[in-house]
Amino acid sequence: MNDDVDSGNLAKVRRYYDRTESRLGYNYILGGTKHFGWYDGRLSMWSFRRALERMEDELARRLxxxxxxxxxxAGCGTGAVARALASRAGLHVTGMDILDWNLRMARERAAAAGLQDRTEFHLGDYHKLPFPDESFDGVYTMETLVHAADPTAVLKEFHRVLRPGGRLVHFEYAHPPQNAMRASSWIALQDVCRLAAMPAWLEFEDGVLDELVKAAGFTGVTTEDVTRRMMPMVRAFYIMGVFPYFVGRAIGKVEKTVNAMSGVEMFQHQDAWSYNITVATKPEA
Ligand SMILES: C[S@@+](CC[C@H](N)C(=O)[O-])C[C@H]1O[C@@H](n2cnc3c(N)ncnc32)[C@H](O)[C@@H]1O
Known part of the structure; x- marks a missing residue:
């Protein structure tokens, strides 16, 4: 991996999460969590907390x-998913992220929930994991691998730290081939990936992540498109984002309203992306 490219990308990721709009949006709208919700039955699109919990339970089920x-x-943010898996599935979760202010919150919240003995949080980049070989039974990413500068290097690291028979689960975005979407959708996807520092999302054309996971040495790779499960939240973000995005565009500062932009553009260009769950296993030796 080219360290210059990588550190440049990490700086962009940090800048994106450090934006006032990102801090306010994630903290006050999603309570610090930074992933989409899972909707089934008659759950209202505004029932964010329950939808987020359901998404976390889906992750536990896939693990x-x-x-x-x-x-x-990997890419634990403020540790919401880690706490859910520790408290509701009884797992011991090691979280890792590049945002020190997220990790502070993760540790405080885990302590407040009495989960210190089942969670730990480390500052670091998932391209270079500071853990011994075969030290985990499972590895997951919840909406973060799309930020990677070099997903191949990350997957090799995940393979290294998993024990034989260990489980890998990704909840990540992909996109259809460029020629299968409208020209405006391709432009919107590129804009979102650039402004939200998600270079790997552009790389993840349908089927590409499966191939990368296989190439890293995993077997039993399956991917399920669950876009319809999280669409109600995208619709809610569209409704909340229309006005701020309009203002961002009007003053020529779209980068300051990148989350509003993402909600609006994702909703308006549904042919440009999908939300998938990929699971795989590290083969027994
Ligand atoms: C969309 S948030 C998801 C956070 C968490 N998984 C959740 O669901 O709430 C993506 C997270 O990945 C982290 N991240 C991005 N690139 C990373 C890297 N190279 N190493 C570790 N964490 C990274 C970001 O700092 C951010 O906290």
Whole structure:
């Protein structure tokens, strides 16, 4: 991996999460969590908390690990998913992120929930994991691999730290081939990836992540498109984002309203993207 490219990308990721709009949006609208919700039944699109919990429970189900198993949450943010898996699935979760202010919150919230003995949080980049070989039963990413400068290098690291038979789960975005979407959708996707520092999302044309996961040495790779499960939240973000995005564009500062822009553009260009769950296993030796 080219360190210059990588550190340049990490700086962009940090800048994106450090924006006032990102801090306010994630903290006050999603309570510090930074992933989409899972909607089924008659859940209102505004029931964010319940939808977020359901998405976390879907992750626990896909990991399928027994209580006490050790898992790595790569790109853990403020640790909402880690706490959910520790408290509701009994897992021991090691979270890792590049944002020190997120990790402070993760530790405080884990302590407040009495989960210190089942969670730990480390500052670091998932391209270079500071953990020994075969030290986890499971590794997951929740909406963060799209930020990677070099997803191949990240997947090799995940393979290294997983024990044989260990489970890998990704909840990530992909997109259809450029020629299968409208020209305006391709432009919108490129804009969102650039402003939200998500270079790997552009790389993740349908099927590409599966191939990268296989190339990293995993077997039993399956991907499920669950876009319809999270669409109600995209619709809610569209409604909330229309006015701020309009203002951002009017004053020529779209980068200051990048989350509003993403909500609006994702809703208006649904042919440009999908939301998928990929699961795989590290083969037994
Ligand atoms: C959309 S947020 C998701 C956070 C968390 N998984 C959740 O669901 O709430 C993506 C997170 O990945 C982190 N991240 C991005 N690139 C990273 C890297 N190279 N190493 C570690 N964390 C990274 C970001 O700092 C951010 O906290």
């Amino acid at each position: 399928g690990l027994p209580s006490g198993a050790k898992v790595l949450d």
